[in-house]
Every structure is written in structure tokens, then in C-alpha cells.
Amino acid sequence: MIITKTPFRISFAGGGSDLADFYERYGGCVLSTSINRYCYISIHPYFDERYTMLKYSENELVEHLSDIKHRIFNCVLNERKIQGVEITSTADVPGGTGLGSSSTFTVGLLNTLNCYQGKYMSKGAIAEKACEIEIQKLGSPIGKQDQYAASFGGLNFIRFHQDGTVSVSPIMMRSQTYQQLQQNLVMFYTGDVRSANSILAEQKKNTAAGGKAANLQKMCGLAEEMRGALESDDLSSFGSLLNEGWRLKQTLASGISNPVIDQAYETALANGALGGKLLGAGGGGFLLFYCEPKNQERLRIALRLRPFPFSFEKDGTSVVYIGDKYWD
CATH class of the missing domain: 3.30.230.10 (Ribosomal Protein S5; domain 2)
Structure with a gap:
């Protein structure tokens, strides 16, 4: 075997x-x-x-x-x-x-x-x-x-x-920053599973038509900035950039988010999260948040979603x- x-x-x-x-x-x-x-x-x-x-x-x-x-x-x-x-x-x-x-x-x-x-x-x-x-x-x-x-x-x-x-x-980042990044990231399961194909097909069509390409270029710029933030030990900026990226991602195709996910996201921001996103193409699955440990218990109580522990x-x-x- x-x-x-x-x-x-x-x-x-x-x-x-x-x-x-x-x-x-x-x-x-x-x-x-x-x-x-x-x-x-x-x-x-x-x-x-x-x-x-x-x-x-x-x-x-x-x-x-x-x-x-x-x-x-x-x-x-x-x-x-x-x-x-x-x-x-x-x-x-x-x-x-x-x-x-x-x-x-x-x-x-x-x-x-x-x-x-x-x-x-x-x-x-x-x-x-x-x-x-x-x-x-x-x-x-x-x-x-x-x-x-x-x-x-x-x-x-x-x-x-x-x-x-x-x-x-x-x-390339300091081991202390690497560990702190893991401690500041929390994930929750929304309870929904979905096929990403329909969302990705629409996103592909929108990108090919040029209508959403500018926002996707901005998202690439954010990825570059996030890399710089990690390599310069600036985790607060990483959290804020995560939020900015999620706002842009929602514009790429319908179905990426929904009212339930939107409400959970705003609740998280009001309870200590600096930024976050829905993982994958959208529609369901896991919500990821950047939240310092001192605020994580408050975040868990407010969201009422199943936590999903993980490490890199x-x-x-x-x-x-x-x-x-x-x-x-």
C-alpha cells in the first residue's frame, strides 16, 4: 500500500x-x-x-x-x-x-x-x-x-x-511575525457547500469582456502590498488589505456573496476583526478573518458559527x- x-x-x-x-x-x-x-x-x-x-x-x-x-x-x-x-x-x-x-x-x-x-x-x-x-x-x-x-x-x-x-x-518573513500571523487568523464554517463552477464561469466571462479586469488588476496590486506588509512585519496593514480585497472580489461576479455572508462579515468587523474574506470562489464554505487574540472570543460569540482551527x-x-x- x-x-x-x-x-x-x-x-x-x-x-x-x-x-x-x-x-x-x-x-x-x-x-x-x-x-x-x-x-x-x-x-x-x-x-x-x-x-x-x-x-x-x-x-x-x-x-x-x-x-x-x-x-x-x-x-x-x-x-x-x-x-x-x-x-x-x-x-x-x-x-x-x-x-x-x-x-x-x-x-x-x-x-x-x-x-x-x-x-x-x-x-x-x-x-x-x-x-x-x-x-x-x-x-x-x-x-x-x-x-x-x-x-x-x-x-x-x-x-x-x-x-x-x-x-x-x-x-521571506521573521519567524515571530509568521507565528503571530497564524495566531491572528481565525476561520469559521458557514454551513454551506457549493460548486464554484457557475461563479467562476461568470467571472471568466466578465473578465474576458473587460468589464471587471480593472478591479482584478487592483486585487493583484493588493496581493503585492500584502506580500510587502508581511515581509516588513506590518500585520495591521495585512488585515486592512484583506478587507479591501474582499470588497473588490464581490464586484467580480454575482453569487460571490449573499445577505447571510454579508451580515456575518459586518458582524465580524464590529466585533474585533480588522478584515476578512470568504474563501474560494464564493457562495459558501469558510469565512476567514484577521483578528487579534484579545478580540477572538468576542468574535466567536458574535458570529455563532463553527470555528475551524488550523495552522500553516x-x-x-x-x-x-x-x-x-x-x-x-
Whole structure:
């Protein structure tokens, strides 16, 4: 058996600039970090080698790979011609909550199959292959940030160049500031899950038409400013920039926010939060806030939402177990 774990991510600023319709014209950038919540994938030869068993939110037992219902499993296993195995996927958080679950799964699956087949791919190659599968082959209206965040891990400034290449640069900051940033970030679950595709499709259309491109350029500028704030130990400015970025993000497409989320956000600002945002494309999932520890209990009481503890992680997708069979 082989087991891998791949982290989910939270994005602070620049989300949307990783869509090709934007970065091919202007270039894009995102500030994000991976967190200690993971997607775990295991692979093992199936007892009856004529069949392939897949276990995720559903169970599939197929004789022919073309019969697989799960789109990513279908695409990857057919491309690799891997059958006669049992693959299980479990996760710390459900899909549709704004933490990049689909791309985290794709990156983790690729890493697992690379190990199973004895192949080596760099973290950048894994991320780019995941982008190819999701965006080009499966036609998902998503960007590139989640795949790179899951593959590399860490607190990074990710730049999307006009030629399609991607640069990943770790944030250079004092360890004391790094720890304080974690202490000042709190996350709450709104109780809603949603597909990001409809929101992203509208955002992609709006960006291509040019109507929202100016605001997205401003969001990229905020990501640059956030990077500077972290590297100069200015966490108060980071919190204020987080708020400014959320205000701009809401203009990119309808459905990014709703009255319930808006009310929760304003309640948070009135109870100690300096800034925040809804993670992911919008519509539901997790609310993230920058709030100093002295105000966090007041914030929790006011919001009446489920807290979601987390910390930063630095490893990205990794293999955590290899059974003896694979050393033969």
C-alpha cells in the first residue's frame, strides 16, 4: 500500500487572476498558504485484478476504466492505463467549501500514482499536470492557484505569467511575525457547500469582456502590498488589505456573496476583526478573518458559527507510507 497526503489551501488575495483569460493579458498573482488539513489517498493492488475499486464519497467497482463515473479518476487512470487497483480518498474537509478540494485531490492522485509506478515528477510538474487535467482535458472553468498551492505547500507568492508559466516564491518573513500571523487568523464554517463552477464561469466571462479586469488588476496590486506588509512585519496593514480585497472580489461576479455572508462579515468587523474574506470562489464554505487574540472570543460569540482551527503547513503533497512490496 502507498498513502499520500496533500494539503488544502487558503488564499489571501489575487484569486481570479489565475484564470487564463486574465493572466494571458495582464499577468496575475496570488498570495496563499497551505494548511494542516489534508486529502489522503491510498492505493493497493485489488484482490481481483480484473476489477478496479474506487472509494471516495461513492464506491465504484468497474471492469473497464472507461466506465468510471468520477471524472478525474476516469481521466487520469485511463491516461496512465492503471487498473486492477483499489484507490481510496478521504479528506479532512468536504468539497465545495473554498479550500481548493478538487485540485488538492488531483495533485494527490498524481503523486500517489507516480509513486505506484516508480515515476518522479517535480512539484512544479505535478502542479502543471493537474492544471492540464482539470482545465484543458476536463474543461473546468478554474485557475491555476490551487494546484500549485497543494503541490508546493507553504506560504507563497505565486505569479502567473502571460506565457502560461508559473513562479512560486516563499514569503521571506521573521519567524515571530509568521507565528503571530497564524495566531491572528481565525476561520469559521458557514454551513454551506457549493460548486464554484457557475461563479467562476461568470467571472471568466466578465473578465474576458473587460468589464471587471480593472478591479482584478487592483486585487493583484493588493496581493503585492500584502506580500510587502508581511515581509516588513506590518500585520495591521495585512488585515486592512484583506478587507479591501474582499470588497473588490464581490464586484467580480454575482453569487460571490449573499445577505447571510454579508451580515456575518459586518458582524465580524464590529466585533474585533480588522478584515476578512470568504474563501474560494464564493457562495459558501469558510469565512476567514484577521483578528487579534484579545478580540477572538468576542468574535466567536458574535458570529455563532463553527470555528475551524488550523495552522500553516510547509510540505505540500507528500508520500507518508510505502508498504514493503514497493521496495522489491
